[in-house]
Structure formats: structure tokens, C-alpha cells
């Protein structure tokens with residue numbers, strides 16, 4: 338059966354992709370000292386090549402691109418040259434491409450142009466256009482964004498379906514609103530359903546979503562995750578049409594860099610070393626899940642845990658301990674994008690921190706200081722006065738410091754690092770003393 342694609346007009350496949358964002362700049366990547374900048378920046382192009390590979394392998398009848406092919410105006414002509422090169426590969430395989438522009442690549446946003454090969458149809462902006470593919474008994478309706486903000490329902494002007502052929506709507510839209518996505522070309526699933534099409538090839542929403550199966554209304558999601566909020570497998574929908582009916586919509590992962598958010602609850606963890614063991618296991622599992630791709634991981638440590646104080650006291654240390662774990666993993670490896678410490682103290686202190694009274698407030702303030710060294714620096718001037726009143730012997734002139742861990746201990750309340758390291762002890766002293774007072778009342 339597969340041998341007959343695409344010659345057999347009653348059984349064929351097409352590919353539906355959207356939100357490719359070619360040459361998306363991924364700002365801020367250079368702030369990370371160890372970021373695989375080239376791999377991450379090149380990922381949308383590599384994923385697009387994988388899409389073209391799949392189209393040729395599967396001998397699809399056509400490819401639909403539902404907007405935001407480009408991330409914005411081309412920096413130079415290389416973006417367009419790359420796209421045309423990929424379109425020529427499809428032309429050689431006899432595969433047509435139908436594309437609409439979205440908000441990112443609206444006509445108003447793109448100032449540079451290159452001629453497209455004849456196998457590519459770019460839908461107009463002024464009104465919906467219908468292109469018939471008589472070989473397959475298919476009609477594709479589409480309209481491009483003229484400007485970045487399109488507030489009217491473009492689908493409303495799309496024609497009603499002709500009975501007896503496979504009708505496809507190609508549209509960049511937020512539908513009836515999706516969190517994190519601007520409301521462009523708003524419409525409803527009901528409105529789309531009323532047109533009588535077999536398949537609505539949507540774009541704009543980066544999270545894959547099958548909105549409806551009768552008719553099919555599909556956001557394939559973006560082709561390649563671009564940052565830590567675009568996690569999990571990304572790719573395109575491979576659609577099978579048999580005798581005028583859509584019989585299968587299959588998601589295919591095509592991303593080349595996999596983003597993962599790894600949240601760990603450290604409730605049962607007593608020591609930061611145990612937390613590291615948990616991080617190592619989770620990274621290893623995510624790497625298996627990434628199935629041979631480079632993994633870009635954000636690790637979030639949470640939960641009420643006895644390791645809390647040790648973790649928040651040295652955030653830079655634990656970040657680098659986790660980076661060491663990540664760099665020790667097998668090829669193609671893991672890039673630890675960020676470590677977020679969101680743990681809470683466990684036990685009696687944890688309960689005290691939740692108290693809605695002065696003691697709870699005071700302890701929360703000390704906790705906040707541990708997490709915000711800048712705030713702590715501001716207390717320096719206030720404490721300078723205290724320092725002046727203290728005996729010199731206590732301040733830590735040579736030989737006067739207390740011995741701890743074999744090292745001379747300086748007492749300097751104006752040193753933010755010194756103060757920060759002592760906050761857990763300050764906190765513990767505070768709550769035990771204040772609770773003593775409470776018990777004797």
C-alpha cells in the first residue's frame with residue numbers, strides 16, 4: 338500500500354507543520370557560560386530539514402505550513418536562501434507546498450523577498466484563496482496575515498465546502514484564546530466546523546493540540562522548542578486520507594534539541610547529596626526520553642525538605658554540582674539551562690514559617706534574606722554602626738577569632754557573605770527563643 342503514494346489518488350498523505358520560526362535568535366543565550374549556542378540556534382533549521390526528509394520519505398502529496406515560518410524580518414538573505422533550498426528538495430520529489438503567513442512573518446514584518454520555486458504556493462493577504470489539487474480531489478483554502486495584529490475572524494470569509502472533495506482550511510489563529518498566545522484572527526471551533534471541511538490545519542499555538550476529530554481541527558505545535566517553556570516532543574502531523582476521509586493523524590517528533598523541565602519534590606531527602614542523586618537519576622531518565630537528541634534541561638527543586646538550609650545557603654555551588662552531573666552524561670549530552678531552588682524548610686520550622694503572626698513574619702523575612710543577597714547588602718550600613726560599638730577583639734583582629742572547623746573565624750556583621758552564612762543559625766536561634774517566651778506566657 339505504502340508503495341502507491343502518491344500515485345494512488347484515493348489514498349494519500351500530507352504533512353501539516355506550523356510555527357517553525359526559522360533563525361529565531363533566542364536572545365540571552367550568550368549569558369550562559371556553557372550554552373551550546375550553535376546547536377540551539379541552529380535547531381529550527383535542522384528540524385525543518387527533518388520535516389523535508391520526512392515528506393520525501395513518506396512520499397506525501399503536499400506539505401502545509403500554517404504560519405510563522407519565519408521569526409520576523411530576515412536578518413539577511415540567508416534565511417530565505419535556506420528556505421528556498423529546502424523547497425527545491427521537495428520540488429525534485431514532486432511535492433507541493435502550501436503556506437500562509439502568521440503574525441511573526443506577516444507581510445508588514447518581512448522586508449526582504451526571494452522568488453519561490455513553482456511548487457510553493459504562498460496564500461494572499463487580501464482575501465481567502467482556494468487552490469484545487471485535481472489529482473487528489475482536494476481544495477485548500479488559506480489567507481495570510483497582512484499585518485502582525487489581525488483582530489478579525491479570517492475564517493468567517495472562507496468559503497463553504499463543496500461536497501464530494503477533501504476540503505482543507507489553512508489558518509494562523511489563536512482560535513478562542515490559548516494561554517500565553519496573543520489573540521490573533523480569533524474564531525471558534527464551532528465556526529470552523531460549520532464550513533464543512535475535513536481538516537483545519539492551524540498554526541500559532543506552540544503546544545500541540547487536537548481541538549476536534551470530527552472534523553479534524555489541529556494545532557501541530559511548533560516544530561522545535563525554542564526555550565525552557567517549550568518542553569517535550571515537537572514536530573508535525575502526518576495525515577492520511579483514504580477515499581475522501583481523513584483516517585489518521587499521526588504526530589511525528591522532528592525536534593533536534595529537546596527542552597525539559599524537571600521538577601523534583603525533595604520531601605524525603607535529608608541531605609543535599611541525596612538531592613544530587615535524585616537530580617542525576619532524573620537527568621538520566623530525561624536523556625533517555627530525548628531519544629538521541631541534545632537535552633536542554635531546567636531543574637526545579639521543591640518541597641519541604643531537611644536539605645533546604647544547605648541548598649539555599651550555597652545556590653552557586655549546587656548549580657555547579659548539577660552542571661557537573663549534566664556534563665558527565667552520555668552523548669549527545671545535557672545542557673543544564675538553570676537550577677531553580679524552590680524548596681521549603683521541613684519540620685517544626687516549616688510549620689512556624691506558615692504561621693500568620695509576628696513570629697511567622699519574622700522567620701519569613703529571614704528566609705527571604707537568605708534568597709536575596711542584594712537585600713542583605715543593604716543592611717550593611719545599618720550594621721556598620723553596630724560594628725563600631727563592638728570590642729576590637731570580637732571583630733576579628735588576628736588571633737582573636739573563635740576556632741571553628743580548624744579555621745580562624747572573623748566576626749564581621751558588615752560582610753554580606755559572612756552574614757548570609759549565619760542566617761540559618763540566626764533563624765533557628767530566633768524561633769527557639771521566641772517559642773520559649775510563648776511557652777512561659
Ligand SMILES: [Mn+2]
Pocket residue numbers: 404405439440441509540541542
Ligand atoms: Mn504566531
